[in-house]
Amino acid sequence: MVMRTLFLQAPSFDGYDGGAGSRYQAKREIKSFWYPTWLAQPAALVEGSKLIDAPAHDLSFDDIKHEAAQRDLVVIHTSTPGFKQDVRVAGMLKELNPNLKVGFIGATVAVDAAWAMANAPTVDFVARNEFDFTILDVAKDIPLADIKGISFRNSEGVVIHNEDREVLMDMDSLPFVSPIYKRDLVMENYFIGYLKHPYVSFYTGRGCKSRCTFCLWPQTVGGHNYRTRSVGHVIEEVKYVLKAFPQMQELFFDDDTLTDNRPRVEELARELGKLGVTWSCNAKANVPYETLKIMRDNGLRLLLVGYESGNQQILHNIKKGLLIETAKQFAKDCRALGIKIHGTFIMGLPGETKDTIQETIAYAKEVNPHTIQVSLAAPYPGTFLYKQAIENGWFDGTDHLVADGGGQIAQLTYPHLASDEIFEAVAEFYKKFYFRPSKVGAIVAEMATSPTMMKRRLREGVEFFDFLKNRNTEAA
Structure with missing residues (x-):
């Protein structure tokens, strides 16, 4: 029983x-x-x-x-x-x-x-x-x-x-998650600003070979060995999703870095192309043009990319394993192929200064993702960043990562850069990136494509301005 x-x-x-x-x-x-x-x-x-x-x-x-x-x-x-x-x-x-x-x-x-x-x-x-x-x-x-x-x-x-359980290697032994979504969840309640709505997401594998010091899942649950489901197993779940969720506008693969295994992602892309699926995924900003083209030709719409910082030394500090020039070429290739990018950046990583904050904002403007997310460095227990913060006395005295209302706080402070300066940099970053004539024009043009997009972007705009207005109050 x-x-x-x-x-x-x-x-x-x-x-x-x-x-x-x-x-x-x-x-x-x-x-x-x-x-x-x-x-x-x-x-x-x-x-x-x-x-x-x-x-x-x-x-x-x-x-x-x-x-x-x-x-x-x-x-x-x-x-x-x-x-x-x-x-x-x-x-x-x-x-x-x-x-x-x-x-x-x-x-x-x-x-x-x-x-x-x-x-x-x-x-x-x-x-x-x-x-x-x-x-x-x-x-x-x-x-x-x-x-x-x-x-x-x-x-x-x-x-x-008790003793540890062995790491799961046969990922095909796991059943599909999408039937549980269908049974128990309302898909329209799941929103991600850069994904079409409604969307569905699931994993095709676990683990990430990158060693980013701040990243939670690989250092705590998933590990650094990228263990994958067979392409056939993934495609069978995609077929189920297409039947079970006919209203789905986009499928997102939530693997930490789907592009870690390029031959596999190319094979997966070709199979997705046969189904006519619009899809997106997490990627590192080092995917070559040839792989990007195969992905684009087979339904890829958007890549979620962690740029983190525009300062090369900070990228070395966090063990990102990415060169700024490589990331710039990647952005150019995506632009040439018509692949949209949602870029993520982090304020307050080790080595951050007032100058590197401005350097990262300028870098974001140059690579110019379609949309961005700016987060505060979050020292989750179990990460190397947390260990560094303990050893170097970087914590600002708080014992939590969010304010009473659930918004992020800047928990790290440095001798040369206080936590409140890091916190304020997030709003400055958003304003300098989005309040440009070219970016405002692009958003307006996107809104003009359909009444649905118009309604959605207006709602998100109200939420965004409320976010900027209320974040200082919530952090107090």
């Missing part, structure tokens, strides 16, 4: 993407919600399970509390910014049903299971690292003492750390 299992992204801040899919667990400048793929994957393994993504569906605790009486097991995806709120939700569910077994998954518990158990007294167990089949074992009601990859509280209240 399988336990009656609920997979939960718990209610949290209004508009906050808590971490079941988001790489930066915070409220964004415009409404953004990623699919909770990390929850949907084990949900697909557990027969009769249910997935609730409360933030994306605007659900409060009162909206979900009835589930406590209907379930034997609740699995909550948590993150460093949302941990305290998730612990609170776990406690309230336990009050309603003391027999309920509650477990946490996610990067923050994978990094320090002992800390997590000590600070979550009502949680029965946490699943470390990759947790798909670990959670399946729990749902089968196998004794916790016999399950690899978990830390649990025994009957005496003592925390036991």
